[in-house]
Amino acid sequence: MAFEFPHHQIASHGFARVGAPVDIGAAFDILDEAPQDVSAREALLDEAFGPARFLKTCERLREGRIPARGLALVAKGEGRLIATMRMWPIFAGAGRPALLLGPLAVARDCRALGLGAAMIEEGLARATARNHRAVLLVGDAPYYARFGFDARFTRELVLPGPVERERFLGLELTKGALEGAEGRVSGAGARDAVAMPRRARELARAA
């Protein structure tokens, strides 16, 4: 999706959003991630999170898997990759399919222009269009609350590792989708047959 005007107003996609419309100060496109984007994506994630990103609990739900179809997004502006966001199939407890959002990162010199919000809104709109019913993430509640994410949806859910409960958030794309959600969150994405396992890559980098 192209965002070409100096003051783009993000459309509402039917989920809760609090606050003023987002102003974009520069033109950019939100696109499906392509294979040639991977190295720039990884560089952006390294810059945003450092190598410890591979140790995050959410990584246990992503490693060795591929993102949900149509939900690996990048933003490009002035010919470079300036944001990345992916969403992953998971089970939010037994028999309850959902998505995991993350990692989301915006290039340092492009922050606070509404790009992070545009990525999230585009991702949630696409997820809704593909009939996904709920999204979980681990992130800063003061940022994600504006999109409707709330820790109340995840109280009875358990991640495969440590998490600060106030950062473990959920969003219902369909009302009631996380009602009664309980138990272990597990990865449900298709296995990535070609990628080197993340742990191995981390070790290779450290060597």
Ligand SMILES: CC(C)(COP(=O)(O)OP(=O)(O)OC[C@H]1O[C@@H](n2cnc3c(N)ncnc32)[C@H](O)[C@@H]1OP(=O)(O)O)[C@@H](O)C(=O)NCCC(=O)NCCS
């Ligand atoms: C978090 C991040 C994706 C936000 O992207 P962005 O394009 O700068 O965000 P937006 O322009 O949509 O929103 C900017 C607003 O969010 C606020 N904000 C940004 N990060 C925030 C955070 N971690 N907690 C609370 N508010 C935050 C800004 O202060 C700003 O507030 P304002 O609208 O009142 O001025 C970006 O800062 C980033 O890549 N950070 C490093 C990686 C990261 O932390 N990823 C998210 C994991 S929680």
